[in-house]
Amino acid sequence: MSDKSNQQISNLMDGELELNASQFLLKRMASDKSLSKTWGSYHLIKSCLQKESQEPLLIDVASQVCAKLGLQHDETVVMQPIVNRWLKPLMGLSIAASVAFMSVMMIQNQQIDNLQPNTEDSLVVKSGVNPSFNPSFNPAIQPNITANMANGNTSLVSPPALLSRFPSASANNSYGYTQEFSNNVNMPYILIINQSSHKKYLSPMKIKDLSD
């Protein structure tokens, strides 16, 4: 055992060794018996000098404690944090809930896809930005929506209420597609309208979320 290691132990116990060297030495001491003996001896000297005279000097408590615990000196025991013991079931539950939620969402998506009409008969209206949040949005565009739709073009419209996959009641009843979407949420979507039933404006519109 080198003097350098012993000097490092002396510095370490006084908090005078730099962090990296301290961490390295602590790990070395845990595996090197001679280093840990020096650590114990230096602490015994400290105890002798610092303790009150009436206190009994205690020596080698560690080996007696390990013997009582039935531990070997060079043994590594897997100690589990207590918090994990009750977190584990919760984590399992949360994973199961997440899987169930994903399953429900996938089934819902499939049902919505099945409801969509043939795209050949549809007119697509795209909206990438909520007008109320877009400073460049010009309200004058709105009257053109009906015309654009009649021409089979693509135009910007506000998102539907609550971003529902189905139009709001006001949207169903809006005769000229001058929708009254009240909810201001910034999210892209595609509005699909069945052209073949152009005269049946009361039929529900199909909305597909672009994020799908």
Next chain:
Amino acid sequence: MNNKGKDKDMSEKAIDLALVKQAQKGDIKAFELLVQRYQQKVGGVVSRLIKDYHEIQDVTQDVFIKVYKALPKFRGDSAFYTWIYRIAINTAKNYLVAKGRRIQNSDIEPTEAENYSGGFERQNFDTPDAEYERQEIEKVVHDSIAELPEDLKQAIVLREVEGMSYEEIAEKMDCPIGTVRSRIFRARDAIDNALKPLLKQEYKRENYVR
């Protein structure tokens, strides 16, 4: 009252925490290093409530057994020494209650326990053998210090007895801090060399008794 400085306290806390983390991962050696670091202080706290030497030994061991079992719960919110002192006091009190004895110094607190320096009369709670061993070790330590060169003696006394930081010692002794480190180490090394024969006997005896 000594003035060790906040930096030193923080650093010692960091050392404790590093050892606790190693021990929490199941490293028994790291736990042993913690026991070696605090066995005397815990014994001192226990001895304020219990006067018999063998009982102090037993209760001190019980304290560290409880510490070991409770290690996974230690999060480092408080200092490690505060935590084990609390366990030590509770263990000692519970021991006395179990024995049907009256608890003296029942108002002892962890913060007080660290400064367990005054107001107690000297009491002989060692067995003759234990008292002899304790006195031998203390004698060797003090004799070794007396034989040290003056600069080493002054450095170790300022550090361990006066509780000065290395910076304060460097200022007091008018030397670089590296010299202080070297002097304190050389003093410890000299005392350790003088103690070795005695400690070998002590360890042999402890192991034989077990």
